[in-house]
Amino acid sequence: MAGSRLPRQLFLQGVAAVFMFAFASLYTQIPGLYGAEGILPARRMLRPQGKGRWQQLWETPTLLWEAPTLGLDTAQGLELLSLLGTLLALGALLLRRLRHLLIYLVLWAAYLSACQVGQVFLYFQWDSLLLETGFLAMLVAPLRQHPHYKQAPQGALAGALPHEGLPFWLVRWLLFRLMFASGVVKLTSRCPAWWGLTALTYHYETQCLPTPASWFAHHLPVWLHKLSVVATFLIEIAVPPLFFAPVRRLRLAAFYSQVLLQVLIIITGNYNFFNLLTLVLTTALLDDEHLAAKSRNSQRRKTPASWPKALLAMLSWLLELTTYALLAYGTVHYFGLEIDWEKHTVRSRTTFTFHQFSQWLKMVTLPTMWLGVASLTWELLTALWRWTQVRGWLQKLCAAVQLSIFGTATVALFTISLVPYSYVEPSTHGRLWTGAHRLFGAVEHLQLANSYGLFRRMTGLGGRPEVVLEGSYDGHHWTEIEFMYKPGNVSRPPPLIVPHQPRLDWQMWFAALGPHTHSPWFTSLVLRLLQGKEPVIRLLQNDVAQYPFHKQPPTYVRAQRYKYWFSQPGEQGRWWRRQWVEEFFPPVSLGDPLLDALLRQFGLQDKSPARTRSSSSTLAQVLHWVHAGPAGPPSPPLLPSGQGGEVQVCLQEGLGSCQHTGYPSPRQRQQRFSDPPAEKVAMFYQPHVLRGSGSSAHLWPCAAGHDPATVP
Numbered sequence: 130m131a132g133s134r135l136p137r138q139l140f141l142q143g144v145a146a147v148f149m150f151a152f153a154s155l156y157t158q159i160p161g162l163y164g165a166e167g168i169l170p171a172r173r174m175l176r177p178q179g180k181g182r183w184q185q186l187w188e189t190p191t192l193l194w195e196a197p198t199l200g201l202d203t204a205q206g207l208e209l210l211s212l213l214g215t216l217l218a219l220g221a222l223l224l225r226r227l228r229h230l231l232i233y234l235v236l237w238a239a240y241l242s243a244c245q246v247g248q249v250f251l252y253f254q255w256d257s258l259l260l261e262t263g264f265l266a267m268l269v270a271p272l273r274q275h276p277h278y279k280q281a282p283q284g285a286l287a288g289a290l291p292h293e294g295l296p297f298w299l300v301r302w303l304l305f306r307l308m309f310a311s312g313v314v315k316l317t318s319r320c321p322a323w324w325g326l327t328a329l330t331y332h333y334e335t336q337c338l339p340t341p342a343s344w345f346a347h348h349l350p351v352w353l354h355k356l357s358v359v360a361t362f363l364i365e366i367a368v369p370p371l372f373f374a375p376v377r378r379l380r381l382a383a384f385y386s387q388v389l390l391q392v393l394i395i396i397t398g399n400y401n402f403f404n405l406l407t408l409v410l411t412t413a414l415l416d417d418e419h420l421a422a423k424s425r426n427s428q429r430r431k432t433p434a435s436w437p438k439a440l441l442a443m444l445s446w447l448l449e450l451t452t453y454a455l456l457a458y459g460t461v462h463y464f465g466l467e468i469d470w471e472k473h474t475v476r477s478r479t480t481f482t483f484h485q486f487s488q489w490l491k492m493v494t495l496p497t498m499w500l501g502v503a504s505l506t507w508e509l510l511t512a513l514w515r516w517t518q519v520r521g522w523l524q525k526l527c528a529a530v531q532l533s534i535f536g537t538a539t540v541a542l543f544t545i546s547l548v549p550y551s552y553v554e555p556s557t558h559g560r561l562w563t564g565a566h567r568l569f570g571a572v573e574h575l576q577l578a579n580s581y582g583l584f585r586r587m588t589g590l591g592g593r594p595e596v597v598l599e600g601s602y603d604g605h606h607w608t609e610i611e612f613m614y615k616p617g618n619v620s621r622p623p624p625l626i627v628p629h630q631p632r633l634d635w636q637m638w639f640a641a642l643g644p645h646t647h648s649p650w651f652t653s654l655v656l657r658l659l660q661g662k663e664p665v666i667r668l669l670q671n672d673v674a675q676y677p678f679h680k681q682p683p684t685y686v687r688a689q690r691y692k693y694w695f696s697q698p699g700e701q702g703r704w705w706r707r708q709w710v711e712e713f714f715p716p717v718s719l720g721d722p723l724l725d726a727l728l729r730q731f732g733l734q735d736k737s738p739a740r741t742r743s744s745s746s747t748l749a750q751v752l753h754w755v756h757a758g759p760a761g762p763p764s765p766p767l768l769p770s771g772q773g774g775e776v777q778v779c780l781q782e783g784l785g786s787c788q789h790t791g792y793p794s795p796r797q798r799q800q801r802f803s804d805p806p807a808e809k810v811a812m813f814y815q816p817h818v819l820r821g822s823g824s825s826a827h828l829w830p831c832a833a834g835h836d837p838a839t840v841p
Contacts, residue, residue, distance in 0.1 A: 356475050
């Protein structure tokens with residue numbers, strides 16, 4: 130296998146970029162989400178319980194325990210960590226010398242610290258994926274940068290350490306777990322939309338935050354949507370085993386299929402940094418030979434290969450052709466692909482049953498684990514062989530120590546990861562080695578390995594539910610309160626906001642799927658709007674002047690539930706159609722007995738004082754000055770309303786001719802997952818305790834589903 134120095138550097142740069150996006154996006158929202166006047170004040174999450182300092186840190190691993198020593202409260206400590214993370218990540222992105230093990234350790238620790246107090250707004254699975262990837266980046270990053278790399282005649286890197294490829298292999302294994310479970314979970318959910326191949330006919334208008342391209346994709350022909358679902362299953366289920374193929378061209382083909390999928394998702398859906406992070410993981414499928422700029426002429430001048438090499442090349446080609454033929458045959462056979470020459474379409478249908486798929490999954494889950502074992506064993510043997518090539522007894526001793534440490538860490542992390550991966554097939558989970566379960570349980574709260582369970586089922590099949598907030602001064606005349614990003618005004622185009630994640634807008638999508646009592650934070654949002662708290666208002670409208678009650682808070686606030694659909698081609702100036710469904714939250718005012726009862730019921734009446742005298746702290750004043758400078762992220766839509774209408778007209782005319790705390794204790798997890806309704810828990814939330822959950826925000830062009838998973 131060719132060297133991986135360039136892919137490792139690309140991976141480290143990519144991880145730094147994603148950390149930068151994640152920290153910067155979170156930083157702008159901290160006052161409104163976690164401040165003293167925010168929706169869910171962070172200080173409530175860190176209550177000293179009389180335990181020792183190190184025990185407290187181990188059970189709730191967050192650096193925010195030390196915020197009071199700096200004269201900061203929890204939210205200000207979170208701001209400091211976010212700023213530090215943003216700057217360090219930017220430095221690692223731009224400067225090679227800063228791509229150091231300690232830098233990535235700080236980034237991982239800072240983000241883990243934020244997740245411990247993030248509550249429902251940081252329970253998304255891409256937050257878990259970033260933590261797991263960040264920890265692997267810490268192992269991939271070197272302790273010291275090699276000044277020069279020279280290519281050895283054998284193809285190895287002179288000066289490269291024997292262990293360097295081992296942690297990077299874990300990135301490939303993580304990508305495999307992510308993608309394979311993504312496809313499997315769609316079918317194990319028994320969702321009729323996935324089994325009927327019609328998921329994409331709903332996805333584009335019902336996903337959390339559509340893009341302008343979502344409107345266009347939604348109006349593509351149904352046969353193309355169904356064919357896209359077939360392609361999704363192919364890329365997510367059949368292709369991932371090729372990540373470990375001995376033929377590099379198969380690995381590269383797998384790489385480009387994943388890239389195509391993720392790029393199409395980015396175009397048709399606002400999934401913040403998730404798909405960018407998945408693209409970063411795909412660098413583990415590359416090698417130096419593919420990335421290095423080499424002249425085609427120099428390759429042609431190579432001397433003829435010996436007959437053993439020629440035979441090996443011929444066998445590789447035969448293996449490739451056989452693999453592609455099997456993929457093509459399996460796709461046609463299992464999805465009944467037929468060309469309708471009269472209508473110029475491709476018909477598709479699922480030709481296997483749920484029982485057949487379940488039996489197949491039982492048969493292949495354990496072998497995929499052994500595939501990982503075999504691939505890791507090869508990597509270990511390769512590293513051992515490279516160690517034998519090290520010259521000098523001192524260098525050999527140092528290389529042996531490093532190889533032992535990183536080899537042990539790689540094997541341990543692989544063993545830990547088998548537990549969450551086995552959730553895709555319950556019987557395999559039960560047969561897993563008990564030592565793996567014990568090891569996973571010991572470090573579970575650090576989120577070193579996670580299961581990913583996105584898009585198990587489609588929701589919004591009868592139209593996307595949306596919660597629309599309204600305010601009034603007299604209780605008779607109501608004014609809608611517009612959000613910057615989520616659908617509201619039917620004439621406003623969907624925004625394009627990647628890689629930013631407006632976490633309140635995302636939670637509003639979840640809230641619309643059930644009664645307001647399943648989203649306790651919503652009551653706190655209503656309270657803050659009645660109080661006119663500016664940090665919360667800025668979550669809705671960054672430009673406070675655009676907020677209809679910026680001069681005086683509303684006397685009453687209520688919420689209505691609507692059903693939204695994309696407009697049809699020809700409806701000029703409109704992106705959405707909507708219909709009122711029911712009252713979501715009754716009209717309330719400050720002091721209303723109903724509002725007070727809900728606040729007490731959900732434990733949101735936090736009257737405890739801040740833990741530090743933060744206002745008198747110099748560091749706190751500096752943080753306040755920094756945050757008061759730029760008022761937060763600019764408010765996309767990238768397409769203003771006027772331009773959006775013009776683009777909409779163009780799209781419609783074009784379509785006229787043709788026809789998606791940290792890791793808490795078990796008791797805390799149970800409480801955590803009791804907040805949202807069970808049918809939506811595993812759509813985007815971290816499914817560490819969801820048995821049988823996989824992951825999948827991976828669509829074709831964006832085959833997202835919306836998952837009603839259950840919590841054990």
